[in-house]
Amino acid sequence: MNASFFPPPILPSISPPLVATVPTLHFGQASFDHRGHRLLAPTTLTLSGCQRTLIMGPNGAGKSLLMRLAHGLLTPSSGYVSWQEKTPTQAMVFQRPVLLRRSAINNLTYALAVSGVPRRQRKDMALEALEKFGLVALAKRPARVLSGGEQQRLALARAWLLNPAVLFLDEPTSALDPAAIKAVEDAVNEFHRNGTRIIMTTHDLHQARRLADEVVFMYGGQVLEHTPAHRFFETPASTQAGAFLRGELVG
């Protein structure tokens, strides 16, 4: 099923333009508290370039939180999170895909409607995206009775239609079987080839090795490392990262 996913040529109307420069995202002493608990220590971090950034760490390290701050779903309790120039177009794919109680294709046309695409173009664009993600046969099916892998592919198709300069993915494969994981990873790479910056959380080391250009390693609500992927996997700087890589670190 994977072979059919991303056939060239890519249809021009829905392929994201090659983004020459992706805006840089700054965390300036950004922290986050919830009900008196500090969930993210003051963090200074700069994410730049059209890279695939993998945020790693054990459960409860604050990976999802960092991503929600970056995407703007949460605002920091102190400090700031901001894009250097104007805020780029963004999309996010969640661990458990949030699909509307409508057919697969209507989930896509909904996203297009919301982003202001004229009505007459929506259906064709949605069909192209379904085709691209191998979902055409399921177009009329209720989105919420699709399998986990199909739902996540539909969520990716929706993100694809939004043409994002930055794509956030929060543990997108943690509930999927190997074939579905491969489909999601292929899609991530396809986004990246088209000039979309990837920011993704995972606790799967193998997945991180396959995808990462750079790694942000978190532990206990702190960013401990922000390094190129090869250096992170070969010579992690922190003892926690070393332990995590050996599978000895419990969140």
Added chain:
Amino acid sequence: MVRTVMSASDNPFYTAVAMILGMDQGLIAIVTLSLKVSLIAVLIASLLALPLGAALALWRFPGRNTLIVLLNALMGLPPVVAGLCVYLLLSRAGPLGQFGLLFTPTAMVIAQVILVFPIIAALTRQQVEALHNEYAEQLRSLGLNQLRMMPTLLWDARFGLLTVILAGFGRASAEVGAVMIVGGNIDGVTRVMTTSIVLETSKGNLPLALGLGIVLLSLVTVINALAHMVSETAKRRLG
């Protein structure tokens, strides 16, 4: 009206069947008026209460909790109290007396809207809030503000909201206190199923009163069955 049937039998079930089969003109007029008043009241109440309930689910503002508690409390508003309030508003000396609406079906609709509105608003708030918890991050990620979330959430909660509206209809079609006070139970003008039942009971015609009760219950059952079928079919198709 149903005087022809009155003597037919002391058995309320037989009376009910005879009334339905006999297509008694008086009965048809009463049933039609009952349905018309309650359905229009539910329609108006829904148009007002669905957006308000959704707004209450989505916006945080000072006094929000007070409003929610008030709406929940008003779900139990006694129909006679609602009827009395509308009566005072519409009576000759009341602020809306000039329109001459008292003892008309319009007055009955107004009273029932007041009864049904809090039920639909309060239950809509609950349904939409639950759905919002699930959708919020995705919808905000898509760039929607609360105002634009409203139609999406109302549409996606549609199956639950149908039940909410049916609860409102149940309240409207079952109550007697409000329509009795503001309608006056005038034969051929404002007499509905429930007020007829009260009247026949007070006259001692218990089989007829019970027969009318059975007709009323059957109608409400049919309407609920239709709504259930529509909802189940749609649910199967849309998941």
